[in-house]
Amino acid sequence: MKKKPAAAKRSARARAKPDSLAPLIAEVRNLIQSARRGVSSVIDTFQVMTNFEIGRRIVEYEQKGKKRAAYGAELLKELSLRLTDEFGKGFSRSNLEYMRKFFLLWQDRVPRISQQPVGKLLIKEKSQQAIGQSEIAQTLSGQFRKPFTLSWTHYVLLLTIKDPDERSFYEIEATNEGWSVPELRRQKASALYHRLALSRDKAGVKRLAEKGQIITKPEDVLKEPYVLEFLGLDEKAGFSETDLESAIITHIERFLLELGKGFLFEARQRRFTFDEDHYFVDLVFYNRLLRCYVLVDLKLDKLTHQDLGQMQMYVNYYDREMKLPEENPTIGILLCQQKKEAIVELTLPRDANIHAREYKLYLPSKQLLKKKLLEWTRDQELTA
Secondary structure (H helix, E strand, O other): OOOOOHHHHHHHHHHHOOOOOHHHHHHHHHHHHHHHHHHHHHHHHHHHHHHHHHHHHHHHHHOOOHHHHHOHHHHHHHHHHHHHHHHOOOOOHHHHHHHHHHHHHHHHHOOOOOOOOHHHHHOOOOOOHHHHHHHHHHHHHHHHOOOOOOOHHHHHHHOOOOOHHHHHHHHHHHHHHOOOHHHHHHHHHOOHHHHHHOOOOHHHHHHHHHHOOOOOOHHHHOOOOEEOHHHOOOOOOOOOHHHHHHHHHHOHHHHHHHHOOOEEEEEEEEEEEEOOEEEEEEEEEEEOOOOEEEEEEEEEEEOOHHHHHHHHHHHHHHHHHHOOOOOOOOEEEEEEEEOOHHHHHHHOOOOOOEEEEEEEOOOOOHHHHHHHHHHHHHHHHHHO
């Protein structure tokens, strides 16, 4: 008779009685996962800081003579060849140019550190495994985490943004929201900064650059337009409001990201009844930051005053029947392909908590949004 393997015996014993080690295993697992995330973060910060210092030394070398500055391209080419020959990948001419530009754009953030190599600032003795890791973490949290909070790949993407206010906004949001590089790329491609700016006054636009998106009032969550390219719908092909709604539900996670911070999905086609007549709200959300319901109605065509009146009824119902006393007033958002500001202004009272916003099924033209923002800024200055 064959003996059961030791692993099989352990598995059988585990099934036979409660796993008393489960709490310990869970704690150890959390420690290991946390440590791995910490090491990854340390490596990212270490790389960013090293590249920053390489950029600094390239600039300082160029500044020591006009001839050196004039032959900057040749300098980077030669430096790339020598560093690649000695250290391998990561020192292409284009990457060295990124490092140089990175230092020039972020140089005010980091004071001049010692000429001592960056590694020696962090590691005293390789043999001190646990202590060494602790020292690295403490050094980075005290010195490096404040100036640079993203990976080098994030910063390479940020280097492509010319406007310093826009660049600052994306850096803050990527840090606060934990955006991956693909998510940062998508938010940049969808012109999130300009879409948020078009829904704010001049002071609000400045706050975007200095603090990122801060949610304190209903207007803070609004964008113009909302970009729904991830739904995969073609504007030229025929589709119904139900098709649009179904596509949003299918991609609800990405739609929540597009809506913005603090949104939770509650219901689709929520029904309520007046005098035996049934009414349906397309999508119901809750925003935990604003502590209020957010109702979304979808429209394929241009917005009408009937649409606005219907949303006012929905909002009134939620304020009177659904919201708790400690919660804030309900917000209504009408997503349409075409809105007319005059219709909105004439239909709704000035203090109405209802907002009409256009949506696009493709990434918007950044140039067009910039033009709109400049026109809006001029109008603001003229009316000030």
